[in-house]
Amino acid sequence: MTARIPVSAARVEENRSHPRLRDLLAEYHLFNQAEKGTAVETVAELPAVYRGEAEDPAGAFAVDTVLLVTAPGDDTPSGCAVLKASRAGAAPEIKRLWIAPEARRKGLAQALMAEALRRAAASGAPAVRLTVWSWRQEPLALYRSLGFATVDSWDERPDLVCLEKPLGSEEPLGSEEPLDVIERLTPEAVRAHAPAGLAALLVDAVDSGASVGFLAPLEASRAAGWWSGAAEEAAAGVRDVWAAHAPDGSLAGVVTLVRTGADNGRHRGEIARLLVHRSARGRGLGRRLLATAEAHAAATGLRLLVLDTQTDSPAERLYRGAGWTAAGSIPDFAADPAGTLRPTTLYYKRLG
Template structure:
């Protein structure tokens, strides 16, 4: 089971979560107050009327697996004056911690910020908050020059990988370098993507060269993610059905994210990019298959895909061991 993340700035549980956040924050700053009605006016306004205080922002609430009520929240502030959007008010109730809820909230906030077209997202955190700092750094945030001069406040920013559709020529150009490296990395890390380990770089490059030919024929579309340094960090392809009665259908294939870029929502972004293009080009149904009980299943289920069934011993993993495969589908529109 996974945490449930929802957007709702009017949820009746939100004032309590914000109050708890601000009361702890005031205490840590050495300016403790006894109750929410004694908070500074700007924070008290958030507690009393979250919908009004965050009218232009995205407010996410997280409910732990098996629970009925949200136990955490985070706010993605709308960008202004050309600045990157900012993440604020990340809070998880003490009894719900160490269950992945903070990471789930942050991952969804990052996904939404990236989907909005932002080139980066930023936040601030007190330097004594070691656990949140560790989470932010694990999600790819880096310390930057301060935009807030309060002592002990650390300013962090995360640049987003840029996703672009590759032309057939671009696929050929990247085949022997970035794309081949992504495929080799996936096989080396145990992903069942049609190859046995060890996969030689020239074999991976040859496969991508064939993909370039398919792209030129209009059979397959390819999107790649570029990191801040220009290197490829992920890729996804969309294959169109080749039969006359399957023109409405496409297949998601080879969704790969380099190990160095995992856990930051890039897989969701690549998948969403391919889905959006499929819908815009008139496809109404997508399918895919993935190794049963693999981490990829969590991604697809979280993105709204439905499991159609599992086939035992369908394909060998990179070590040559036969594994079950689960078939998934998603209706578009």
């Protein structure tokens, strides 16, 4: 597995004249043209506005903030992003987020986004916005996990999703506290984490009173067995699993998305096993995990999500705050870890 870099460990600098920036922007635009079905071979063949950015970024972004990110131990930046200056009263926009393919899945995109958001907040902007193609699942999941939400389009190109994030209502974005990195786990990774990290999350949830299908005390071996089964479901395409890696490398949280097998239910999925370790609670990780799963569900064609949770549990506040609707409660639906029967509330959320 690729080593994750804490957000605070990557070096982010502002430099619109760095010689590496031309290459990064050229890679971005050539990839983007190919992705849109209008591939070209060279920078010279790009549309004029994009060609100008790749050939003369200092001139193209003269009034904007250009950020470059370098991984620890490297001398050359591996990624870039541009925070466009606010124009005509509109919120500043993050553009041209690009990480070189060989440097991905290391947390560098998160580092760039954190710095861009910090600078936008420091400028006094009430919000920041961006656009992303609907088929770009991983970037869309990243933006959702950072609190961006879909808004009315300001760019009418088909398949372009417009997102916006309010600023000023959360903890200071300039904090040096590293962020947990959320990653979609392969079936092999689920199997590898099952005996330790994932089992520990499930045991911790049961020990702290969460109603997640088990009675206390839950043995680690049984918890690991459940995750081994989840790995098989992941391999079969039935269950997607995301884990949050804490800065020290441990697993701080997990969420899964289960797809319905019935022919008449292929439009919906279920959020299950949203777990955040007690040591990682209170910093918005549950919301980020939920947003990541929701974004992936929408990007892969699901139109409805459902879940159930113990009535009056802390999880209800999370779901209501994330825009989920309570459909009703069932008394004595499931036993809590102590064995007492408790009511459960069913929730749903429409996507798109």
